[in-house]
Amino acid sequence: MKTKKSIWIAMLLLTGVLMAIGATRSGSPLTQQDRIDSLTSYLACPTCSGESVFVSRAPAAQAIRTEVARQVGAGLRSDDEIISYIEQRFGGQVLLVPRATGLDSLVWSLPVAALIIAISLLVGAFARWSRNKPGAPSAQDEKLVEQALAEVSNKQSEG
Amino acid sequence: MFSKNLVKVVSGVVAFVLVLLLWVLIISKPSDGQVARSPLLGQPAPSIVASTIDNQPFVLERRKGSWVVLNFFNSTCVPCINEHPLLVDFANREFEISNGAELYTVVNDDSDIAVREFFSKNGGSWTKLKDDNGAIAVAFGVARVPETWIIDPNGLVRLRVTGELSEGLLEAQLDKLREEFTS
Numbered sequence: 514m515k516t517k518k519s520i521w522i523a524m525l526l527l528t529g530v531l532m533a534i535g536a537t538r539s540g541s542p543l544t545q546q547d548r549i550d551s552l553t554s555y556l557a558c559p560t561c562s563g564e565s566v567f568v569s570r571a572p573a574a575q576a577i578r579t580e581v582a583r584q585v586g587a588g589l590r591s592d593d594e595i596i597s598y599i600e601q602r603f604g605g606q607v608l609l610v611p612r613a614t615g616l617d618s619l620v621w622s623l624p625v626a627a628l629i630i631a632i633s634l635l636v637g638a639f640a641r642w643s644r645n646k647p648g649a650p651s652a653q654d655e656k657l658v659e660q661a662l663a664e665v666s667n668k669q670s671e672g
Numbered sequence: 673m674f675s676k677n678l679v680k681v682v683s684g685v686v687a688f689v690l691v692l693l694l695w696v697l698i699i700s701k702p703s704d705g706q707v708a709r710s711p712l713l714g715q716p717a718p719s720i721v722a723s724t725i726d727n728q729p730f731v732l733e734r735r736k737g738s739w740v741v742l743n744f745f746n747s748t749c750v751p752c753i754n755e756h757p758l759l760v761d762f763a764n765r766e767f768e769i770s771n772g773a774e775l776y777t778v779v780n781d782d783s784d785i786a787v788r789e790f791f792s793k794n795g796g797s798w799t800k801l802k803d804d805n806g807a808i809a810v811a812f813g814v815a816r817v818p819e820t821w822i823i824d825p826n827g828l829v830r831l832r833v834t835g836e837l838s839e840g841l842l843e844a845q846l847d848k849l850r851e852e853f854t855s
Binding site (some may be wrong): 559560571573575576577579580599601602603604634646 | 711781807
């Protein structure tokens with residue numbers, strides 16, 4: 514039992530460490546084309562449904578791709594600034610991945626909050642059920658069983 | 673007892689969210705015909721350095737002091753073709769008044785030859801700007817043509833009209849803006 518618990522704790526710790534590494538590590542230096550591909554894959558084509566600017570061949574997507582490439586080539590703006598430039602012109606719907614600030618942050622925080630609430634409720638329910646588990650039979654229960662068994666054996670002997 | 677309270681709390685939260693959504697729907701401003709919102713409204717117009725289809729240079733900043741109307745256009749787009757007579761009327765009206773607006777067509781994803789043919793057939797002697805790489809369209813956030821934008825003499829974006837123009841809309845909106853922003 515104790516070993517099982519330690520395995521679970523170790524797994525949780527490992528998951529936490531890996532997630533922290535994944536969230537904080539900086540990748541190898543991107544080439545300009547990598548940056549363009551990465552930025553355009555975060556942007557939705559404004560005239561298509563569900564396609565990224567990276568994938569789409571629509572003229573509007575091509576124009577955005579060209580503009581992103583121009584800004585990356587100029588080297589004057591960071592990735593965030595380029596995304597903001599496009600967002601300011603086409604609106605928030607051009608972002609395929611919602612921002613983690615303002616009202617958009619609800620998209621990220623609500624599922625986590627719902628998960629935490631659901632897990633807490635489940636833990637509470639399991640605890641309640643385990644508390645209400647029937648214990649050893651009382652003397653009264655044993656007496657009732659004995660009576661019932663006696664009645665059955667009487668009926669069998671009469672039959 | 674606990675689950676009964678939980679049901680009440682959850683239903684209360686759901687009801688609150690629904691009422692909130694309804695309230696947002698009620699108070700949100702309906703769009704005024706084809707007049708559309710844009711984060712650029714009230715902001716300085718994006719810098720445009722382009723060339724005309726006759727290979728003349730064009731710099732939007734140099735048009736300060738005049739009302740500027742930009743019409744994003746493609747000769748194969750049906751709404752663009754439909755609204756063209758209205759733009760011709762608008763250009764004629766503005767040409768006749770003293771502080772008339774300058775109308776420019778921004779050619780979107782179209783060939784110079786097709787544009788020249790279209791204008792020689794349908795009229796319209798105003799300047800046509802090339803936007804071969806779509807930089808002007810992206811700078812204004814134009815995804816579909818036609819779109820029409822009005823920029824005031826101070827270089828601030830004042831109006832965005834998406835889709836096909838209706839009769840008199842551009843004139844009425846420009847007159848309103850002139851009253852509001854001409855000191």
